[in-house]
Amino acid sequence: MIGSWKRGRRVVEVPCTIEIERTADSLHAHVDLQGIEIEPGDEVIVHDAPTSIPFGESTIVHSRATVVLAGRVERLMARIAGYFELTELYEVGFSPGRTP
Numbered sequence: 001m002i003g004s005w006k007r008g009r010r011v012v013e014v015p016c017t018i019e020i021e022r023t024a025d026s027l028h029a030h031v032d033l034q035g036i037e038i039e040p041g042d043e044v045i046v047h048d049a050p051t052s053i054p055f056g057e058s059t060i061v062h063s064r065a066t067v068v069l070a071g072r073v074e075r076l077m078a079r080i081a082g083y084f085e086l087t088e089l090y091e092v093g094f095s096p097g098r099t100p
Contacts, residue, residue, distance in 0.1 A: 022052075033065055
């Protein structure tokens with residue numbers, strides 16, 4: 001893990017594992033960062049990740065990622081923004097009457 005500072009924020013380089021699957025059963029990509037825990041407001045940049053794989057295949061790639069850690073104010077703002085975005089999900093409408 002390599003650390004430095006950028007615009008008052010701590011920047012950390014960490015190894016990561018990228019798992020990509022493109023099959024009839026699943027289409028997903030997961031990144032596992034090694035040696036660091038991500039929190040609200042942090043930014044992650046994954047380097048040298050494959051942009052596509054052939055249909056029917058899955059792959060695991062080892063690479064590196066740059067993590068820009070948020071400060072206290074940025075974490076608080078991210079938590080507040082997340083709370084308000086979550087409350088938008090509570091707005092559910094029901095119309096009276098039967099459905100055919």
